[in-house]
Amino acid sequence: MAIPTPFLLLLLFLLPSFIFSSPVQDPELVVEEVQRSINASRRNLAFLSCGTGNPIDDCWRCDPNWAKNRKRLADCAIGFGKHAIGGRDGKIYIVTDPGDHAVNPKPGTLRYGVIQEEPLWIIFKRDMVIKLKQELMMNSFKTIDGRGANVHIAGGPCITVQFVTNIIIHGINIHDCKRGGNTYVRDSPSHYGWRTLSDGDGVSIFGGSHVWVDHCSLSNCRDGLIDVIHGSTAITISNNYMTHHNKVMLLGHSDSFTRDKTMQVTVAFNHFGEGLVQRMPRCRYGYFHVVNNDYTQWAMYAIGGSASPTINSQGNRFFAPNDGTFKEVTKRENSPQSQWKNWNWRSSGDLMLNGAFFTASGAGSSSSYARASSLAAKSSSLVSTITASAGSLSCKKGSRC
Template sequence: MASLPYADVDSNLRDLAGKAEGFGRLAVGGLHGPIYSVTTLADDGPGSLREGCRRQEPLWIVFEISGTINLSSYLSVSSYKTIDGRGQRIKFTGKGLRLKECEHIIICNLEFEGGRGHDVDGIQIKPNSRHIWIDRCSLHDYDDGLIDITRQSTDITVSRCYFSQHDKTMLIGADPSHIGDRCIRVTIHHCFFDGTRQRQPRVRFGKVHLYNNYTRNWSVYAVCASVESQIYSQNNIYEAGEKKVAFKYYTEMAADMEEAKSGLIRSEGDLFLSGAQSCLLTGIGEECIFHPSEYYPTWTIELASDSLKNVLQVCTGWQAIPRPAELMTSA
C-alpha cells in the first residue's frame, strides 16, 4: 500500500521545522519563536493573522477558530514564520499570501479559493525569498496563479497539496528577461493536480524535481519546460483526458543570450495513463539535466502505481487533523 512521507511531523507541534524533503529542507519557520494565536477572522487588527505575519520576530502561528479570512490586499509574510492550520479549517479568499524578500517560512494545512484581481495568486513568492515549505494546502480558482515562484526565489518545497478548478496553476520563473532566475530550485512532490488546465508547473531557468505527483485531465499540457529550465520528473502519474501530450517545450531567448532555447525534461519511472504521451526531446542534452542527489541525499519515493494514485486523491490538501500538542523536549 502506498504511503506519504512525513509520518512523524504531526506528533509534536514544532516537528514540521526542518523536516521538508527536497530543496526546501532547511525551512524552520517560527521554530525559535513563541506561539501566536489567531483569534479573529478579521483581515487586520489585534489577534488577526495579518498582525502576526507583519511582526519581525519568529512566530509559530496557530488558529483558535475556523472560517474564511477575506483578504482585501495581499497578506505579506515576514521571515521566520510558521502559519499552521492544523486543528482548524481556515480558508483565504479575495487575495492571497505574498512572500517577499523573506526566508524560513512554513505554510501548512490551509485552503485558498476565489482570489480575484489582476496578478492575484494564491501564494506569490517573489523576490529573493528562500527556504520555504508549503505543505497540505488546497488551492482553487484564483484569477492568476495558485503558486508562483519568481524573481530569484529559491530552495522551496511544495508537498501534499491539492490543486483544482484553475487554469495557470504554478509558474516558476516569470519572464525570459529575468536571468537571475537561474538560481531557482524547487521540489514538488506528492501533490494532486486535478483537472487544472496547464502549468503543473511551467518552468523558466530553474531546476525542478517532481516526484510521486498525480496529474490528470489537463487541457493544455501537464508540464512545460521553457528557456534553460531543467525538470527531473520521477515516478509521477500522468493521466490524460482529451489532451494527450504531457510535456511541452516552449522556446524563448534569455536576455543575455543570442539564441532562443527551450528547457529540458528527464522522465524516469513516470506512469502515463489513458493515452498520455510524454513527447520527450530525444538525444538533446538529457545528460545536462541535474540529478537531485547533487543537492540532497534522500527523498521518500515509490513506484508510480494505482495504489499511489488512490492515496494522493485522499491525503493531499487540507486535512481534518488535530493540532499537535507542544511537547517540550530537554536539551
C-alpha cells in the same frame, strides 16, 4: 476521478446533516466540508494509515499529540525547501479574529502575526474564513499552521512572500483570490508602503528563499495558484490539492529574467485534480524536481516551460484527458525544436495512462539533473497512496491527524 460507491453513500449520508447545521452559506465551502468529512471517515475506517510511504506525513501524522508537538512539522520537510524552519524557534501566536486591516491590523488577526519581526508559529483558535483587504505581506521566520481548524483565505487578495525567508504555509484552504493594491500595506511593525496592483495569486513567492507550502487546498484564483518568481529558490511545494484553475503554477518570472537560473524547486506528492488547464508547473531557467505527483486532469498540458529549464520528472502518474488532442504531458514554449532539443527534460519511472506521453530532450543523464534532484523518488505505483491525503487535513486534538 470517480468516487467509489461506498464514498457516494457516505456523501449522501453526510450532506443533509451538514447543510442544515452549518452556518457557512457559500456552496463551495459546503462541498469542501463534505469532502473533508469523507476523508476523516476514511481515516476512521482505516483506509488511511500512518505508514503511507509519504515521508512528510509519516514524520508527524502518527503522533496523537501532534497538537502539543506542532513544531515537529518543521523537521519533516523534504526537497529543496527542506531547511525552511518557519517559526519553529519562536512563540505560538493564536489567530482569534478573522478581521483585517491592511495598515493597522489588530492583535489577534492573521496580518498582525505575520508582519512581526520575531519568529512565530501561527495557529487558529477556531474555524474561520478570512477575507483579506489587501495582500498578506509575510515577514521572515513565520509558520501559518491551520491544523485543528477549518481555515479559508478566500474572496480577497491572498498571500505574498516577498524578499523574506523561512516560511511554512500548512493546512489552509486558499481560493477565489482577487487583485489588491494601489494602496498602502504594512509588512512589519515599523514599516508600511505603497503597493501597486497585485496579480491575484493564491501564494506569490517573489525573491523568497527557504519556503515550504504543504497540505493546502487551492483553487480558482485570478492568476496563479502558486507562483515562484524573481530569484526565489530553495522551495518545496508538497501534498497540496489543486483544482478548478487555468494557470496553476509559474516557476520563473520571464524569459528575460536570468536571475532565475539559480532557482531550485521541488514539486512533490501533490494531487492535480479536476478542472485544471495548464502549468503544473511552467518552468524557466532553473532546476525543477517534479516527483510522485498525481495528475488526474489537464486540458492543455501538465509540465511546460521556456528559457532552457532543467526538469527532472520522476515517479509521477499522468492520466491523459479523454480528448485526444492533448495527450502530451509536456509543452515547450517560445522556442523552435532546434533550440529546445537541448533543454534537459527527463522522465524516469513515470506512469503514463490513457495515452499520455512525455517528450524528453537534452543530454540524458546530464550532470545538470543532479541539481534538479532533491529526494529519492518512490515507485509511481505508490502515488495513489502517497497522495491520498493531499490538501488540507481534518485534524482533531488527541488523535492522529
